[in-house]
Amino acid sequence: MDLVLWEWVNLCVRWLHVITAIAWIGSSFYFVHLDLSLRHRPHLPPEAGGEAWQIHGGGFYNMVKYLTAPATLPEELTWFKWEAYTTWISGFLLLCALYYRSPDLYLIDPGILALTPWQAVLASLLTLSMGWIGYDLMCRSALGRSDLRLALAGFVYLLVLAFLFAHVFSGRGALLQTGALIGTMMVANVFIVIIPNQTKVVKALLKGEKPDPALGKAAKQRSLHNNYLTLPVLFLMLSNHYPLVIGARYAWAMVGVVLIMGAAIRHFFNSRHAHKPSPWWTWIVAALGLLALVLLGLAGPADxxxxxxxxxxxxxxxxxxxxxxxxxxxxxxxxxxxxxxxxxxxxxxxxxxxxxxxxxxxxxxxxxxxxxxxxxxxxxxxxxxxxxxxxx
Structure with missing residues (x-):
């Protein structure tokens, strides 16, 4: 009976995780598209930053973005945050139900490092928290003043962590841990930076005060990171179903390739949404990245x-x-x-x-x-x- 119960727990939590992830990614991609497609038009009020016309479900939508608070606000203001929070909570529950409940099956490989079950679980929890702290400090440091330098530093940071995970956990555990860390970083961006900063901005605008521009800049930067990390984290979450990925000798290097591929694909769509020239070269990068993944997989298993x-x-x-x-x-x-x-x-x-x-x-x-x-x-x-x- 206990095993049957755990099977149902696994199914229900995984189902919830997939549903909420779809909701989070969908709303995230939609607002990125909306923000990039806004256009300034003469008839808009001074406080408006742009508008977009859309058609869906048999009707037309006129979306207007206000850079400052309008004269009146409705009683209900929708905050897009619970999709992100529920995705992480359900993902962590799934991590507990599978990887932490049976670490000897999913996290430990004695041929890599002879960990006890409690050591493997503790190492996973510590690297999730310390990995976020390191990333957050990087964003708040001088590197954060340049999006490009921060992106390059973040790429190296994640690649180094993936390499370290590959020498601590099993192949399956290492890629799952990398994906879980990226997911934690993305949700923490929402919970610790984006939503609190937006709350402060709204309060200042309603009081008629000028909000600190640094709040919006930091939130925008973290939102940009989440946008470019979405596709890589999906690959890593699905990788445990594909043995030629999780069992590859250079699985950690695949993380770097997927980060580049994901960024290239998102850059293409972001440029299209903004009505800029289509950067078709990004698909060449993606194709070369896919070829690199295949070659890394053909290098054979780790031992x-x-x-x-x-x-x-x-x-x-x-x-x-x-x-x-x-x-x-x-x-x-x-x-x-x-x-x-x-x-x-x-x-x-x-x-x-x-x-x-x-x-x-x-x-x-x-x-x-x-x-x-x-x-x-x-x-x-x-x-x-x-x-x-x-x-x-």
């Missing part, structure tokens, strides 16, 4: 150089190293059913799933997770020889 030339019985290896989870009634704590519904507890099932075995245990070393059953390099080589012939 491919340790493989020795031995052959043996592939079926016995799968039965001894994989079937305790991939069976009708898994014997591993925390699993209610065979992962992905894949059973590997008899020869017919093993033969049928040869291609998946090659993908998850040979071309990447994601399975067994964290190598909890201690599959050896020699055994992986045996699987390599067998699946090369058996896989379609």
């Amino acid at each position: 491919a150089e340790d493989a020795a030339a031995l052959r043996g019985a592939a079926g016995d290896i799968v039965i001894s190293r994989c079937s305790m989870c991939h069976t009708a009634e898994p014997g591993w704590p925390g699993l209610a059913a065979a992962p992905r519904g894949i059973r590997l507890d008899d020869e017919a099932m093993i033969d049928r799933n040869a291609e998946l075995i090659r993908l998850w245990a040979v071309q990447s070393h994601v399975m067994p997770p964290g190598n909890v059953t201690e599959m050896t390099p020699e055994e992986r080589l045996v699987l390599d020889h067998w699946t090369a012939m058996a896989a379609p």
Whole structure:
């Protein structure tokens, strides 16, 4: 009953996380588009910064942005913040339900660093908080006076952290931790900087006072970061489903490539929204980035150089190293059913799933997770020889 309950918790929290993430990203992209498409027109009041006409749902919308408070404000003012907060809360609950509940499966790889479960969870929590603090201090430092210098410093900062995570956590855990840190940075930008600064500006305008321009500038800068980090964080959150990414030898370098690709794609759309010349070169950057990801994935798993030339019985290896989870009634704590519904507890099932075995245990070393059953390099080589012939 306990396993069934946790399965439902996993499903419900993941569903909530996806729904709120869609709402947050959707509203974020919409307002970026709206802000960039505003146009100054003679009929607008002096306090207006521009307007945009839009059509949707069978009607027309006239959106006007006020740089200062208008003469009157309605009683209800919509604040777009709960989408971001709920996305992070549900994401953290999912992190607890999966990674922190079973760190030996998802966070730890003894071949990288022999952490105990509590050490892995503590390292994850500390790097989430300290990673945000480091980024926040960087933004408030002299680097923050230049968007370009800050962006370059932030890129190096995230790449270094991804490299460090790759030497502390499992491949799956390292990329998830990097994505979770970026997500934390984005939500903290909203909670600690953007919303508080907007609140101060609104209060000043309603009092007839001139707000501190630094408040708007800081909020705008953090909003810009969130805009350019959205696509990379989505890639990292989805990466745990793709063994050739999380099991790659240079998975940490993929983080840098994805950051560049995401920034290039967002720059293209931001330029289009602002009615500037379309920077088509950004798609060349994105295509080259995709090629780089494929090449990094083809470099092989992290410990491919340790493989020795031995052959043996592939079926016995799968039965001894994989079937305790991939069976009708898994014997591993925390699993209610065979992962992905894949059973590997008899020869017919093993033969049928040869291609998946090659993908998850040979071309990447994601399975067994964290190598909890201690599959050896020699055994992986045996699987390599067998699946090369058996896989379609």
